[in-house]
Amino acid sequence: MGNQSSxxxxxxxxxxxxxxxxxxxVYDVSGLPPEFGLMEQDRVARVTVRRALAELHKxxxxxxxxxxxxxxxxxxxxxxxxxxxxxxxxxxxxxSRRSAQPKSRR
Numbered sequence: 044m045g046n047q048s049s050x051x052x053x054x055x056x057x058x059x060x061x062x063x064x065x066x067x068x069v070y071d072v073s074g075l076p077p078e079f080g081l082m083e084q085d086r087v088a089r090v091t092v093r094r095a096l097a098e099l100h101k102x103x104x105x106x107x108x109x110x111x112x113x114x115x116x117x118x119x120x121x122x123x124x125x126x127x128x129x130x131x132x133x134x135x136x137x138x139s140r141r142s143a144q145p146k147s148r149r
Contacts, residue, residue, distance in 0.1 A: 054094035075113045
């Protein structure tokens with residue numbers, strides 16, 4: 044049996060924390076903190092952060108855009124985002140999204 048006080052692999056601990064924050068909505072489609080921010084926050088090497096991010100990517104929770112950052116994958120079509128026109132709405136700049144919502148008729 045393993046010792047309960049034994050240290051968890053650092054990348055796995057970071058992976059679990061980030062995963063929980065994504066699932067709880069702390070991080071949304073607007074993006075995760077930069078790698079260097081995560082490195083400083085957890086006081087780990089870049090390779091450790093990248094390994095944690097790779098695990099999240101394998102799960103399909105995040106995607107990466109070189110030079111732009113790491114982003115949370117939008118929720119699946121089975122979720123509340125499946126409303127008609129959601130893809131068109133996400134394609135717009137964020138400041139345009141409010142005006143894209145249909146006005147309620149009274």
